[in-house]
Amino acid sequence: MDAPHVPHAPHEDNSFHHHHSHGPQSAHPGHHHLLTVEDLSISFRAYKPDEGFFEASQAETPVIHGLSLSVHEGEILAVVGASGSGKTLLADAILGLFEPNATVHGRIWFDGQPQTAETLAQLRGSRIAFVPQSVESLDPLMRVGAQVEGQARSRAQRQERCERRRQLFARYGLDEGVARLYPHQLSGGMARRILLCCALMARPQLVVADEPTPGLDLPLALKAMEDFRALANQGTGVLLITHDIELALKVADRVAVFKDGTVVEETSVESFANPQLLRHPFTRALWHALPEHDFAAAEGEDHLWR
C-alpha cells in the first residue's frame, strides 16, 4: 500500500525547487508562521466510480499542484475560489485526512515543526480546530450538546464546558432543548451552528473552517465571522475557506485566491479596495463580480474595506 507520504521535512525531496534553503520562518520575520503549506500537490488514482475499484491503468489526475500558503498567529487568511477547485482537499490535507486513492506531496509546518499526516491528525481537535464543510460529519449517534461539550476530565471541567456550551448556544440562537437532540433532528442551518460551536468550544491555535456559513442567514453568518475575528485578535490563526468573498473581505487580513488547484495570488484585504493592486486576472474577475462593483454608484462606500 502506498500511504500518502505527506508532508515530509524540508530537504528530503530534491524535486522541490521553491524556498528550498530556508524554513517557513524566514519570509515574514516579524510574524510567527503558525501554518505553512509549501508546494502541496494532490492527485487521485482513477477508479470506476460505479464499481469502486481501481482501474488497471491507475491514471493519476492532479487536483492540487504547487500550492503554497501560510497563516500567521492572530490573522485570518481567507481562501476563496471556484467550486471544485480543491479547497476542501487543502483543508483535509492540513488536518491529515486523505482519501485512500490520493497521492500527496509537499510540506506542511505547524508552529515551526514539520508535520506528517499522522502528526497533523493528532493536532486535529486540540491545537487545530476544524469546521468541516459537510454537516454529515457530526456523530449521528451522539446528542449534539455532548458533541459540543466534548470529553471532560473532571466535574469542574464538565461544568465549565457546559457553561461555555450554553453561552455559545445562546449566541447562535439555539434553544437549550437542542442540546438533547441528535443530528438527524436538526435543520441544515442548526447543524451548521453546532459545527461552529464545536470549533469555538476549543481554544485552538489554528482554526480551519471549510465553508462555515452555508444555510446561515446573514446575521448568523456575521456572528460567525465576528467570532473568528475575536479568536484571531486573541492570537489564533484562522484559515477561512469560503466562496463568499464579500463576507471574507469583512473579516480577513489576507486573501489567498484559489484557482484550478493552486493559489494564484495571496494578497492583503486592502488590495481589494483597488483592482489595480490585484495582480492575477482571476482575482480581478472576482473583484468585478462583487455586488458593489456592478454599479458605478459604489463610490464613497468604504465600510467594507475597514
Ligand SMILES: Nc1ncnc2c1ncn2[C@@H]1O[C@H](COP(=O)(O)OP(=O)(O)OP(=O)(O)O)[C@@H](O)[C@H]1O
Ligand atoms: N477521492 C477522490 N477521488 C477523485 N477525485 C476527487 C476525490 N476527492 C475529491 N476529488 C476531486 O477533487 C476536486 C476538488 O474537490 P474539492 O472538494 O476540494 O473542491 P472545493 O474547492 O472544496 O469545492 P466546493 O467549493 O464545491 O466545496 C473535485 O473535482 C473533486 O471531484
Ligand code: NI
Ligand atoms: Ni469544498
